[in-house]
Amino acid sequence: MNPIVVREYAYLTTSLVQNTLDHAQVPESAFDWLCGLEERRTKGGRLLSVVGRNELQLRSFVGVLESPCGQVIEILPKHHDLDDPEPARALMCRLIAGALNLPPHEADEAGLRLFRTPLSEWIMGRFLTALEHLLKRGLRFDYLRVEEESRYLRGQLDIARQLRQPPHKGHLLHIRHDVFLANRPENRLLKKALDAVARRTRDAQNWRLSHELSGVLRELPASQDTEQDFRKWHDDRLMVHYRPVKPWCELILRQQLPHSVHGDWRGISFLFPMERLFEDYVARWIHRHLQNGARLVTQARRHSLCRHRGREMFQLRPDLLLEQGDRRWAMDTKWKRLDATAPAQKYGIAQGDFYQMFAYGHHYQGGQGDMALIYPKGRDFSEPLPPFEMQRGLRLWVLPFDLEAKMLLLPQSWTDEPLPLKITSARAL
Structure with missing residues (x-):
């Protein structure tokens, strides 16, 4: 099923139409899912408005929606009237990079690339690149306490449990010892995000890289409690090299987004309000x-x-x-x-x-x-x-x-005392 690419305030209908950035046809199953999605929302702005029995209009949100039937809908910013998705997609990627608090050079790099793949593939590609760099520097290991029965003494003997050992198990020792493993919350989350990318990507390069990295992390268990593991994510000096990959991991696992789509369906679906993206981008620029x-x-x-x-x-x-x-x-x-x-x-x-x-x-x-x-x-x-x-x-x-x-862009004369910004001319910063 081919992805549908539209922009803010576009109309989606089940009727037969010529697909453009402002008007597109969607399957009935995807249309019903979108209507139900709006009904289940309890907070945040409206995602869409139902115009008729077979037509709805999107609101000022951008991102990706994936319905249970497999229909992917990419929503781009309505920044100009050109019927070309690539400039709008490049702009959205730059805004999202800024919203995720990436370093300035990474956000700028996102805006200089040629974007000819859907937004979801771009996000998965950024995650895989960051994860590959992390693995080159090495995963962070930690000691894990293990309590078990063993034929040999290793670590500490649990005297209390050993005294209660029944006679037919007298040859087994109750021991406690520490194992140096990579099984820690940060790595479990990376494993879960990597598994999601490997299953969902349709890009050849992302598919190859995701399966290569899956082989490196094959011994790691995936996170079973995403929210709890994110709370345990450490950000001390020993985890500095984990910082670049964390925002992409959060994005893929639908954590800490301005607006994410929750429910029984676990496809890749995330939405950003354009008002918030624009505000964050301008604030980040002024701060610099x-x-x-x-x-x-x-x-x-x-x-x-x-x-x-x-x-x-x-x-x-x-x-x-x-x-x-x-x-x-x-x-x-x-x-x-x-x-x-x-x-x-x-x-x-x-x-x-x-x-x-x-x-x-x-x-x-x-x-x-x-x-x-x-x-x-x-x-x-x-x-x-x-x-x-x-x-x-x-x-x-x-x-x-x-x-x-x-x-x-500033006027030629703001006031006698201009803004406290580093400017090179009276016209533009």
């Missing part, structure tokens, strides 16, 4: 360009909109809060395509976002200074908009972030 003495706070929770009966109500949480000395800049990121040529339609900006920024400006900046709403750069939004005067001394800027060039 901070000047000395400046700091970035994400999801600050210092103020609330009001107090009621002595308690704070309606917490104010700007996505990004830049600080340098006693100056602050509140910022929010929005994954939405603006149209700078339509001022009559307010450029597509939601009025509620302005109310929210006005509250941030008063509580976090004392009603003075500059704030920013950051949107992805698009065909109709390639330059910063003129500033919005909230009140005297409080301005709101609407800025584009260029995801291809990986830079935040």
Whole structure:
């Protein structure tokens, strides 16, 4: 069954249509599973909306869904109108690499590759590469206490149990000893993830490498309690070489994801909200360009909109809060395509976002200074908009972030005192 590749807000139907990135046909079994998946969700945003008896519309989530019937649906970002999945897939891989907190060079490397395979194969390939490098450095072994009956004395004799030994077993000794084994939580999780990849991959290179590595780990047992073993994962200095493989292991085993698909079916299914991916990517980029003495706070929770009966109500949480000395800049990121040529339609900006920024400006900046709403750069939004005067001394800027060039575009004159970022020009960072 061929994978279906679509993008955000695409329509899926059981009717016969020509498959595109915005409209595709799915089997009835996959359609029913998707509808049931939405009904079983108890938290997080909506994954889809049912439009009719045989049609549904996806929401702003990206990732991979695999139905029990074997239909794989890859959902890509809707960043441009081109009917070509490869640029969108490359962008999504770069955003996911950033969301997994990978080192900057690894995240950048992900964005420079040519992506001609589905997202799930890319993730499995990254896991296998990281696991191969780990095995070259060697698995971490640990001592495991073993208690058994033996004909020979080894380690310590368990005197209490030996005294209770029945006469017909007098020739056997109850002993305790330590065995130096690789059977520890981290390795059991890697084994389980590797087994999953070996079963599900359809890429020839991933299949070959996964089976080669399976031979190396054939003596290891797979994890029987994934959640418990993740809690026992050590991150001390002796486990530094395990850090690159951990996020990919978590991703494959559906642990610690922004949104993952749970249930009886255990196919490879994981979804990321694009709003969160975009926010994480911008925050990570700004953090790498901070000047000395400046700091970035994400999801600050210092103020609330009001107090009621002595308690704070309606917490104010700007996505990004830049600080340098006693100056602050509140910022929010929005994954939405603006149209700078339509001022009559307010450029597509939601009025509620302005109310929210006005509250941030008063509580976090004392009603003075500059704030920013950051949107992805698009065909109709390639330059910063003129500033919005909230009140005297409080301005709101609407800025584009260029995801291809990986830079935040600034106006020619932000203020007399610019952002505390390392910049090379007044136009772009």
